[in-house]
Amino acid sequence: MDTIERHAPASASMYKGAGIYRYDDFDREFLRERVAEFRAQVARRLAGELTEDEFKPLRLMNGLYLQLHAYMLRCAIPYGVMSADQLRQFAHVARTFDRGYGHFTTRQNIQFNWIALEDAPDAIAALAEADLHAIQTSGNCIRNVTTDEFAGAAADETVDPRVYAEIIRQWSTLHPEFSFLPRKFKIAITGAPGDRAALQIHDIGLTAKRDAQGRIGFEVWVGGGLGRTPILGFRIRDWVPEDALIAYLEAILRTYNALGGRENIHKARIKILVRDVGQARFAELVEQEFATLPREKFRLDPAIVAAIEAHFTPPPFAAVPDAAAALAGAVAADAEFAAWVGRNTHAHREPGYICAVISLKPIGGVPGDCTAAQMDAIANLAEQFSFGEIRVSHVQNLVLPHVRQDRLHALWQALRPLGLATANVGLLSDIIACPGLDYCSLASARAIPVAQRIAERFADLRTQHDIGTVFINISGCINACAHHHVGHIGILGVDKKGEEFYQITLGGSASNDAALGDIVGPAYAYDDVVDAVETILRTYLAVRSPGEAFIETYRRTGLAPFREALHAAA
Amino acid sequence: MPLLDGGHVVEDPWVLVPDDAPFPADAPALVTLKRLPEARRPGRRLGVLLGPASRAEDVAAALPDLSLIAVEFPKFRDGRGFSLARTLRERHGFTGEIRAVGHILPDQYRFLLRCGVSTVALPEGADPAPWQAALGRFGVAYQPAAAEEAPLDHLRRRLAAP
Numbered sequence: 248m249d250t251i252e253r254h255a256p257a258s259a260s261m262y263k264g265a266g267i268y269r270y271d272d273f274d275r276e277f278l279r280e281r282v283a284e285f286r287a288q289v290a291r292r293l294a295g296e297l298t299e300d301e302f303k304p305l306r307l308m309n310g311l312y313l314q315l316h317a318y319m320l321r322c323a324i325p326y327g328v329m330s331a332d333q334l335r336q337f338a339h340v341a342r343t344f345d346r347g348y349g350h351f352t353t354r355q356n357i358q359f360n361w362i363a364l365e366d367a368p369d370a371i372a373a374l375a376e377a378d379l380h381a382i383q384t385s386g387n388c389i390r391n392v393t394t395d396e397f398a399g400a401a402a403d404e405t406v407d408p409r410v411y412a413e414i415i416r417q418w419s420t421l422h423p424e425f426s427f428l429p430r431k432f433k434i435a436i437t438g439a440p441g442d443r444a445a446l447q448i449h450d451i452g453l454t455a456k457r458d459a460q461g462r463i464g465f466e467v468w469v470g471g472g473l474g475r476t477p478i479l480g481f482r483i484r485d486w487v488p489e490d491a492l493i494a495y496l497e498a499i500l501r502t503y504n505a506l507g508g509r510e511n512i513h514k515a516r517i518k519i520l521v522r523d524v525g526q527a528r529f530a531e532l533v534e535q536e537f538a539t540l541p542r543e544k545f546r547l548d549p550a551i552v553a554a555i556e557a558h559f560t561p562p563p564f565a566a567v568p569d570a571a572a573a574l575a576g577a578v579a580a581d582a583e584f585a586a587w588v589g590r591n592t593h594a595h596r597e598p599g600y601i602c603a604v605i606s607l608k609p610i611g612g613v614p615g616d617c618t619a620a621q622m623d624a625i626a627n628l629a630e631q632f633s634f635g636e637i638r639v640s641h642v643q644n645l646v647l648p649h650v651r652q653d654r655l656h657a658l659w660q661a662l663r664p665l666g667l668a669t670a671n672v673g674l675l676s677d678i679i680a681c682p683g684l685d686y687c688s689l690a691s692a693r694a695i696p697v698a699q700r701i702a703e704r705f706a707d708l709r710t711q712h713d714i715g716t717v718f719i720n721i722s723g724c725i726n727a728c729a730h731h732h733v734g735h736i737g738i739l740g741v742d743k744k745g746e747e748f749y750q751i752t753l754g755g756s757a758s759n760d761a762a763l764g765d766i767v768g769p770a771y772a773y774d775d776v777v778d779a780v781e782t783i784l785r786t787y788l789a790v791r792s793p794g795e796a797f798i799e800t801y802r803r804t805g806l807a808p809f810r811e812a813l814h815a816a817a
Numbered sequence: 818m819p820l821l822d823g824g825h826v827v828e829d830p831w832v833l834v835p836d837d838a839p840f841p842a843d844a845p846a847l848v849t850l851k852r853l854p855e856a857r858r859p860g861r862r863l864g865v866l867l868g869p870a871s872r873a874e875d876v877a878a879a880l881p882d883l884s885l886i887a888v889e890f891p892k893f894r895d896g897r898g899f900s901l902a903r904t905l906r907e908r909h910g911f912t913g914e915i916r917a918v919g920h921i922l923p924d925q926y927r928f929l930l931r932c933g934v935s936t937v938a939l940p941e942g943a944d945p946a947p948w949q950a951a952l953g954r955f956g957v958a959y960q961p962a963a964a965e966e967a968p969l970d971h972l973r974r975r976l977a978a979p
Binding site: 288296304305421422425427504505540541545551554 | 872893894895896897899900901903904907908922924925927928929931932947950954955956957958959960961962969970971972973
């Protein structure tokens with residue numbers, strides 16, 4: 248294949264209508280420099296000038312992991328927002344450098360699982376053609392900032408978090424002081440009272456909000472994280488004014504960089520530092536640092552916010568009347584469409600518009616996987632129905648954020664032949680699963696086939712709709728990439744003398760009512776875990792009060808009825 | 818050991834004084850934190866070697882007597898020295914030489930300079946070429962640094978040419 252084709256540039260009209268951050272010459276100059284640096288680093292590694300130990304953190308900061316069978320390239324989708332042309336470029340990378348598919352992750356990124364080291368610089372160069380990159384998607388640095396998948400569209404939003412997410416992205420990119428932290432560092436931000444970004448399981452969680460005068464500021468949570476020591480973050484400050492945001496983040500990061508553990512990789516996250524020194528003392532240390540920082544240097548001037556904001560163009564919404572009545576008619580006429588609308592849409596703040604979720608969880612499929620052909624098709628639909636804009640949700644689905652209500656039925660009909668119209672968002676088959684032992688060198692057990700078998704056990708969507716909202720999260724090891732601690736039903740794969748076993752927790756949540764799940768009892772063998780999940784769900788159906796969701800029932804009853812049923816079934 | 822200053826190898830006039838050795842009569846003395854109190858004397862050019870767990874506060878009182886602060890990086894992955902250098906510059910206004918010593922990669926050179934480090938001690942026989950290449954690799958950056966740069970706004974800036 249010749250190099251021109253491998254570097255096929257994305258079309259010039261890359262951002263038509265999409266409400267995403269538009270690169271300028273400065274941003275592109277930076278990306279070119281970064282690609283050149285990475286190309287040179289790979290060459291030094293291949294020539295033996297860098298040891299694997301030295302190369303590892305460098306490649307990780309460019310998203311390149313070494314997995315069980317091959318290198319994996321994790322590409323950033325900053326705060327989960329991309330244009331149709333950018334999605335097409337991911338499809339191009341999937342076809343050219345991988346095996347024709349990609350995997351969307353819980354951190355709103357996309358992973359390619361079969362990349363050759365020699366090809367990685369070309370793959371990254373191809374991404375740069377579409378203003379995409381893999382910077383800081385892994386490594387002990389500040390990772391891709393995540394946010395609410397309905398940002399800038401949701402009816403309940405008070406501040407659009409994307410502008411601040413972009414500011415944090417830029418500020419944290421190749422930060423000279425914070426690129427060799429004790430451990431990875433994840434920041435999530437939301438601008439709505441309903442937490443759709445799982446703030447309390449992040450190293451820093453930010454809620455953008457307004458005070459009585461309408462000024463913007465941030466509530467700051469710190470010290471959350473899952474892994475082998477799951478801890479929910481605590482609220483370190485109720486209010487940081489907009490112009491002090493960067494200074495306050497610097498103060499937290501500097502405190503962590505100086506004092507975080509560096510001896511033991513499992514005790515190096517900020518959550519451990521907070522736990523060890525105590526929340527009050529940690530807050531005091533951050534305030535001391537904050538008070539002595541050169542504040543003027545770090546002041547986030549309103550002019551900067553406005554300049555970044557100018558890189559976003561609001562989608563050209565048409566002045567259309569609310570079409571709820573027409574939509575209700577279409578819903579009444581078609582039960583299947585009704586089921587999809589009921590699960591796969593979210594209220595939009597513009598009259599006449601709605602957000603549509605494309606489930607990447609077909610029954611029996613691999614959660615989050617998407618073929619190059621599907622990516623191209625979704626890109627086309629985004630242009631037809633959503634101003635060329637696509638989002639990735641932290642539960643591994645895609646979103647068309649701005650769909651006219653009167654065209655929703657047409658969109659649904661277009662999604663069906665593509666296998667992308669599964670009406671299961673928030674249902675038991677909308678499972679978050681990590682790659683597990685099928686791909687990952689850290690895994691203790693498989694996760695993907697467990698997800699597939701659970702979905703197949705309840706393949707009849709009517710049963711799933713009857714059970715209603717329940718979040719199932721399956722991690723293949725204690726690193727908890729699938730956030731099993733905060734699943735309503737959490738499943739953790741463990742290795743027992745070479746055999747795969749699964750520990751089940753109940754009652755976790757990653758939302759405003761964040762909670763860590765309770766362990767239900769002894770772990771189940773691979774062959775028995777799906778039966779156990781079915782017993783849990785049947786028990787819920789038997790004991791629920793009318794209108795009570797799974798998590799509500801669990802909070803009312805506790806573990807007892809579920810334990811009894813599991814014991815009786817054993 | 819070769820000393821890197823602005824991408825070039827320069828003469829190192831400093832002598833590292835072991836804890837059990839006398840101070841040199843006529844050479845600038847680089848001492849450990851432990852010996853700093855007894856080493857302070859009017860007219861003597863003095864430097865201190867700080868271990869990775871040191872904080873800027875440990876030497877704050879002695880800064881007027883110090884011409885050099887050497888910051889140790891035990892392993893290139895250990896980034897505490899970046900914060901230490903920056904704090905010395907920004908909080909304590911230290912204007913003398915800050916030197917990075919230990920295990921450091923050329924890929925970190927820009928970061929070091931932007932955190933206020935002035936020189937890097939290279940292992941004996943090290944090739945300065947990759948360090949010079951690293952210096953010219955990036956012309957732009959996205960955040961304020963300890964060093965003076967040409968800000969385009971408060972986030973973006975153009976880096977000085979090497």
